[in-house]
Each structure stands twice: as C-alpha cells, then as structure tokens.
Amino acid sequence: MTLPLRPDLVGLEPYGAPQLDVPTLLNVNENPYQPPEVVVEAVVAAVREAAHGLNRYPDRDFLDLRAELAGYLATESGAVGLDASRVWAANGSNEVMLHVLQAFGGPGRVAMSFAPTYSMYPEYARDTLTGWHVVPREPDFSVDPDAAIAEIRRVRPAVVLLASPNNPTGTALPIETTRRLAEATRDTGPDGAATVLVVDEAYAEFRREGTPSAVTLLPEHPHLAVARTMSKAFAYAGARIGYLAAAPELVDALRVVRLPYHLSAVTQAVARAALAHADVLQKQVAAIRTERDACVAWLRERGFVAVDSDANFVLFGTFADRRSVWQGLLDRGVLIRETGPEQYLRVSIGTPEEMAAFRDALTEVTGA
Template sequence: MPDTPVTDLPLRADLVGQQPYGAPQLDVPHLLNVNENPYSPPPEVIEDIAASVAAVGGSLNRYPDRDFRDLRADLAAYLERESAATGLTADHVWAANGSNEVMLHLLQAFGGPGRTVMSFAPTYSMYPEYARDSLTTWVAGTRREDHSLDPEATIAHIEQVRPAVVLLASPNNPTGTALPLADVHAIARACATTGPDGAATVLVIDEAYAEFRRSGTPSALTVLADYPHLAVARTMSKAFALAGARVGYLAAAPRLVDCLRIVRLPYHLSAVTQAVARAALRHTDALQAQVAQLRTERDACVSWLRERGFTVAETDANFALFGPFEDRHAVWQGLLDRGVLIRETGPQQFLRVSIGTEAEMAAFRGALKEVTGR
C-alpha cells in the first residue's frame, strides 16, 4: 500500500508544513557543525561503560529505578566539584535523555496553553520548538550588537511579557556569549514576581557549554540557593564526549525538581543510560582531559579569524560564530566541497564552526583560505 499522505491525517494545524529539526548529517572528513567533542572516550572509560552495561543486562526484564537517585547524587557531587556550588544533593538534580528532554519537561510543567516562554535572539534554535511542542506561546527579545544582554532592557521586556519561563543560554548558542553573574542576579530578582498571576517566572540558565568557559567566568550554580525559581541546565554531550549517550540534567531547588517529576514519562531514563552516565562520571578527569586543549584551539581559531578581518563573537563555548559573508551558503558549500562541514545558523551572513582537533582546525583554516581568499 502507498503511504498515506500527511494531508489526510489530523496533524495539528500549527505543525502543518513544519520540518523535523536537525543539522545536516554528512559523511565528510571534518565534522565541525554540531559542537561535538572531537575526542572519543579513552579505552579505560569504554571498558568501564561496557562492564557497567553488562552488569545491568541481567535485569533488563525489569523496569529501571524511575527516580534514578544514585545518578542524581553522582551528578550533584560532580556539579559541586566543577562549579564551587555548595549544598547540592540528589534532591536538587533532575536528568533526562539529553538536555532537550530536560527543557521539554520544564515547559510541560510550567508552560502550556495561555502561558509564554521567552528568550533573547539570536539563541538556540530549539527553544521555539520546545515552546511549540508544549503549546506555549513563544516570545523572542533582542540582544545588543555584540550579542550580550542589556540587563535593564531584558528585565523591562520580561516585566512587560510576564512569561512563565525565561530561557537564557550561557554560554549562548550560537554566539558563545556568557552571562555575567551580576546579570543573573538582577534578572533572577526581577523574575521573582513576573510570572502568571503574580507567581515567579522560572528562570532557566542553559549551561550546556559551561565546562568550556574561560577562566574567571562563574557558573549560575553558585547562586542557585538564592533563587527557588532558578534552574541551571547542563549536559554530558559536550565536555564528557557523550553526545551519543543522550544525558542531560539540571540543578534547582527540590520543589522545582518535584514539579518536573510530575510530567516525566514513566521510567524515562533507561537502566542502560543510567549505567553509562554513572560510569562516565567515575572518569570525569579522563573524559575532560582535552577540555583545556579545546579552549586553547578555540582561542587560537578566534585570533586567526580576526587577523584575517572576520568579525568573531566573544565565545566561552567550544565553537565560534564568524562573518560576515555576502553569501554565507556559498562559503558553507565551498568548505563542504573541501571536506569541512560547519553550520549555517544564527544571524544572517554568519557561520559557526565547532572546535575540533588540531588537525581538524588546520583543515578548516586551509579550506576557508581557499574559499574566501583571506
């Protein structure tokens, strides 16, 4: 039988004509488009992961621990070491299949029909899709020309819109811009009374790239205890080199975490996923051994691009946004033709390159010189 045309199915009206999210997945030598860690997990980590998965293999006929408290305790301990936050326990942590699912849980719990979520563009392109999928109204404010936030203008816009949720990425994607801690304080104080019916606005600081931030750039985790409506999201995809494992998490006040438990699907985090994540956390130092090297490659890439006259956003992440180009797609295609895949995203006329190994960055520089003549 032929496939039934989508037009003959009762697809939601707001989804008609929409395409699934996704960056190009192409088989090329140099993959620098989705901000992956270019280094594979070391052999000893792979061995521990394999042994940990094998250990739970005999019980896969049973549902996993639906509250995964051991993993949450391990994540809390890691966050305290990494960020200098204090007082974090399993009750302060939530996890899901990638930070995408964490964000969806947040909007399922606090968004919905008649409510609004807002952020400030340019920012992560999935945010409006979380809003759409949870039937939450999406509102996008703007940033300064250098992609930083103007705290006073940001607060004024939040007070005007009165959203249920505000999503702020720090470092921001696709620009790499970090949010100063003073701004987190100011925005969090304002959000205490700007939500629906006089409640708080849930302020989410998305720190997916936090481990790559430059020295002296603090985490919002250090002020978590001051704001019961603040949540700080993280992922194991980037610094832990576990993009294929799909583990994201957040830290927040236990009351906020309990709200997310209401909307999660039963047993949403598999026993295999829990085992992989806990094994990886036992090898944090080994998995993050190259983070400092990636910071060095990033800073070298930014300097090289600026020396050739490109405008490059200040970045605390493992990528760089650069341009402008009269025809960015032609540049993107020229790089692809030379085996280098980067990303068309963010402001028009700009491109984003993920930071790879020394050899991958050399290939990127060589291809860009050929394509642009710079």
C-alpha cells in the first residue's frame, strides 16, 4: 500500500537538532538554568488550580494571558499602547509563525527572508503551500536596507520574516533598518496590499544595552508584527509558549486560522505563573549575557572569528572542516550545533561550568 503523501514532502526528514545524551548540551539555545524554586512552586500551584477545571474547554481567546503578555512586553521594551487586543499567543513562536503564514501566505503567494537565518522559516512556507524566496545577507551578516527594499518591490512577497537577533548569527537589526523596511512595505504585497513584516525577536531579552525592540514601531505600522517566545529568557522551552504583538486587525486574522482551543488551560496557567515572576527570571538573563560576552572575547583571543551577538549563543569559526571540529567536541562530551554559514559553528551559552567544558574541549580539538 502507498500513502498519498504530498509530492513535495516525499523523502524529507522531520526538522530537529540532534538530541544526544552527553554531559554538556550547548546546541539548541536553551536557557541553561532551571526555573528558580519560587517559579516552580508558582507553576505547581497554578496547574493544580487549573486541573480542577480540565473537564471544560480552556478560555478560547485567553484574554487574561494576552493582557499580561502585553504588560510584560510594554515594560521590557518601553512600547506604548499595548493591550490584549494587540497580542496573540500559541504553542511556541513556531506555531505563531505558522499562523502568520496560514493567514497571509498560501498558494500563489511568497514569503521572503535573508539568509543565513532560522532554518524553520522555509518549512513554515512549505507547510502552508507558500512560495519561498531567500536573499543573501551581507558578508557581515547584516541586511542592506536599500538592497532589501529593491528585492521586496521586485518579488512582492506577502510576508517577510526577519529575525533580530538573527539565528544563527546573533546579529540584531538596527532599528532604523526595521523602520525603513516597515515604511517601504506598506504596498508591496499581493495586489497592492501591504507586505506583512514579521520581526522575530525570540532572543530579544539577551540583546546588548541600547539595542531597541521593534515593538516600539508598532503604533506607526499596522502591517508590522513582532514575535517573541518564553522559551529562552524565561527558561521555559519545555512549556511551549510563544507570542506576537501587532495591530488588532492583524491579530484578528490569526484568530481565524488557529485551531479551536489551541492553547490548553494548563499552558495558560503555566505562562501566567512565569509572567508573575518575570523579574526573578530576568536575573538569569544578565548572567547569560555576561557569559556570552566572555565567550566572544575568549574565542577572539585565540584567533577565532566570533560574531558580535545579541542572543544567547555565539557563531564562531572559521574551520576548513567544521564537521571534524563538531565531532571532536562531541567525542569529549560537548554538543554544539553545526548550522549556518559554511566554516562556522554555533555554541549556546551555558553555565560557567558548561562553558569551561566547551573551552577545554575546543582547545584540545583545535590546539588553539
């Protein structure tokens, strides 16, 4: 028997980084610190309360959670005018992005991005039968706004996806570049409509001081959306909570394509428990920033290229045979990521002990 698999899916493998049982896991940009005990206790209490009502469907529009996410985002970014009507949430920012492509992509439409960037973007396009167009970044991994605008006007994409800080390079978009792209995409979409410009700020809390968020541009641009996640800064990768801020009409379009009751009562409770302790969790972020900057400095001292990072990872190189370096580290119990531009590797920032293990292993493998 042959299954009627879509022809474009034949032979493809599921997305995913290696999940290996080694002592030092530095490959998927996780927060290395467990949630503090005060957060764990709050989560347990919240789940216990939610469990009493699990015979009922959850709040379909989860307005309380959306209002609290809006409050956190306004405080974190300095943005104004955010409320529940301007925030959406789903099971990780992956699902948020899929909602965007379901609502604004589809057959005959194109999504666009600038490579190297997050490897899931073309999969969102594929899964929604949306065309995919990618444009190379500059040699320093920046996006040239003039070249980007020219290509957007030529291609007329329905959606442009821009990660800032970018994965896997860690580079953040200057706010002026984002502003120019937002101004230029007001009428560059299908049939003269706007192009939906999505700025993916999954790692925004790790950005260096003085790097503003695109959330501050939302009042001026109703076709701009800014995606975030609780996976990284909140040490909540296992909770699967992502969210997006945008104009109410854009959020309402995502409500049309979401599955019924897609955000469980338990997920909503867990998210609200963490938001109530955002200040505690942000102390971990400061420690990770410090460790990241120390990692960049150490790599450069030993002759490696290390890209300035506003995220919780560092892209470094260059290697004639990066696979052998990756394998050498793995043989010594350190798992990092072989991704992004050729000749580069990416290391997530771990605890001081984990980073010491990484440095020792890299020194052994390369002799640096």
